[in-house]
Amino acid sequence: MKFVLSAVAALIAVAAPALSAPPKVCADCVKANMEHLAGDELRGRACGTADENAAARFIAERLKAYGVEGAAGDGQYLQRVEVHSPTYAAAPVLQVGDVRLVHGAGMLVRQAPETLDAPLVLVAKGEAASGKIALIAGPYDSEAAVAVLASGAVGVIAEAPPNLLAHWEQFAASPPRGTVIVGVEATSPPVEKAMIFVRPEALEALRAAAGAQAVLTATHGAPAVRTTYNALGVIHGKDPDADENAILLSAHYDHLGLRGGKLYRGANDDASGTAAVLEFARLLGAGETPRRTVQFALFGCEEEGGHGAKYYLAHPPTPLANLKANLEFEMIGVPDPADRKRLMLTGWERSNMGPILREQGASIGPDPYPQENFFQRSDNYQLARKGVVAQTISAWPVPPTYHQPTDDLAHIDLPFMVEVIQSLAGPISWLANGDFQPTWNPGMQP
Ligand SMILES: [Zn+2]
Numbered sequence: 134m135k136f137v138l139s140a141v142a143a144l145i146a147v148a149a150p151a152l153s154a155p156p157k158v159c160a161d162c163v164k165a166n167m168e169h170l171a172g173d174e175l176r177g178r179a180c181g182t183a184d185e186n187a188a189a190r191f192i193a194e195r196l197k198a199y200g201v202e203g204a205a206g207d208g209q210y211l212q213r214v215e216v217h218s219p220t221y222a223a224a225p226v227l228q229v230g231d232v233r234l235v236h237g238a239g240m241l242v243r244q245a246p247e248t249l250d251a252p253l254v255l256v257a258k259g260e261a262a263s264g265k266i267a268l269i270a271g272p273y274d275s276e277a278a279v280a281v282l283a284s285g286a287v288g289v290i291a292e293a294p295p296n297l298l299a300h301w302e303q304f305a306a307s308p309p310r311g312t313v314i315v316g317v318e319a320t321s322p323p324v325e326k327a328m329i330f331v332r333p334e335a336l337e338a339l340r341a342a343a344g345a346q347a348v349l350t351a352t353h354g355a356p357a358v359r360t361t362y363n364a365l366g367v368i369h370g371k372d373p374d375a376d377e378n379a380i381l382l383s384a385h386y387d388h389l390g391l392r393g394g395k396l397y398r399g400a401n402d403d404a405s406g407t408a409a410v411l412e413f414a415r416l417l418g419a420g421e422t423p424r425r426t427v428q429f430a431l432f433g434c435e436e437e438g439g440h441g442a443k444y445y446l447a448h449p450p451t452p453l454a455n456l457k458a459n460l461e462f463e464m465i466g467v468p469d470p471a472d473r474k475r476l477m478l479t480g481w482e483r484s485n486m487g488p489i490l491r492e493q494g495a496s497i498g499p500d501p502y503p504q505e506n507f508f509q510r511s512d513n514y515q516l517a518r519k520g521v522v523a524q525t526i527s528a529w530p531v532p533p534t535y536h537q538p539t540d541d542l543a544h545i546d547l548p549f550m551v552e553v554i555q556s557l558a559g560p561i562s563w564l565a566n567g568d569f570q571p572t573w574n575p576g577m578q579p
Contacts, residue, residue, distance in 0.1 A: 134463050135436050155559030156416040160551045166408040171400035171542050179390025180434035181359025188386050189362035192431050195411050200418035201366035204450040212363040214444040215315040217356040218308035225351035229253050230342040237305035239335035244310040245327040245351040251287050253347040262286040266347045288327030292336045302393035314440050317447045361433030363441045370425040379426040381459040384410045385435030395538045400545050406462030409554050423565035432512050442512035458571045459523035461513040465553050466545040469529035479525040480508035483577040493560035517579050522571040
């Protein structure tokens with residue numbers, strides 16, 4: 134699940150009879166896949182690294198072994214995605230009077246032109262700052278930041294929110310905004326203005342220096358060119374219109390890898406979701422051919438902004454109109470202490486999918502953390518915006534291990550994870566063998 138600073142951004146179903154016995158989950162298979170994905174060899178599967186690429190090949194091998202066909206064209210399993218990310222030639226520096234801040238230390242530069250030279254002014258919410266660099270008074274507020282940039286400010290400096298402070302090193306090591314995915318039309322405007330977050334002590338120093346000229350130096354280096362892959366599989370259904378009535382099961386297999394000398398393994402985020410999709414692939418591949426076509430997608434580079442999923446949407450292996458439902462699996466390896474049995478479906482109130490899956494035995498319910506905007510924070514959202522009824526199933530999306538080096542196998546509750554997959558195996562088999570057409574509730578399509 135990707136980290137975000139803020140959210141800036143019914144039909145009545147005819148229920149098919151439940152299958153007599155849900156397929157039996159293979160706990161050893163789930164364990165073996167988890168151990169490999171979150172193990173030493175793949176070193177945290179960071180976006181566009183050889184480790185991530187090796188993870189993609191592993192997933193492809195598993196899909197093949199489970200009898201799932203490749204869906205990336207010509208029977209291939211891997212869909213290649215090239216990403217070009219901006220870099221800085223050296224750590225950006227901001228000088229305001231006597232105050233000197235360096236990217237990664239007192240400040241995080243999320244985007245910046247190569248140079249900026251303008252007065253620093255302290256602005257309250259709603260104030261304009263045309264031609265100036267605006268220092269936002271008070272806690273970070275994305276709306277205030279957008280508004281002051283719209284007023285003509287050439288840059289915004291804001292206090293880093295707590296969740297950014299908690300993941301400071303990760304952000305310092307992440308590429309600045311402006312990554313281009315080759316073959317995908319850019320949706321965000323080019324980076325002309327600066328956006329900088331500062332630590333609380335740096336904010337105090339800048340407040341005292343407000344009114345002085347601010348000079349930002351952020352010399353760009355050559356773009357970093359990286360390759361990631363989406364691992365894609367398909368089981369064609371036996372109904373004559375099976376391909377036009379497909380369901381998509383998905384997860385992202387990348388995580389953060391090595392950052393600042395620490396290894397982020399992402400056992401829960403999202404080796405767990407990947408292992409779940411692989412297990413559904415194994416069960417569906419081993420069983421009787423389902424009536425509907427089931428597509429599988431394991432996306433790369435989700436953590437950096439959903440690059441893999443964006444490419445998939447621009448180059449889908451089947452027309453998107455054929456995808457009648459998408460279930461994304463994210464962080465299902467650690468139970469929510471508030472209710473150990475419950476899974477949540479993000480955007481529960483948005484469609485008729487959750488209630489019907491619950492009717493079929495899934496231990497699933499509404500998202501108890503709506504303020505976290507989880508519906509928007511996983512790859513499902515990108516499909517949802519294209520019209521596919523796409524939602525994410527998670528166990529506990531806010532464990533203390535989230536985006537920490539402690540998100541490792543030792544912190545995964547494997548029996549719980551197997552239970553979760555088992556609880557979903559029947560409903561997914563039902564979905565793959567029925568006529569249920571999920572729909573958005575009126576006015577709830579994003
Ligand atoms: Zn994540």
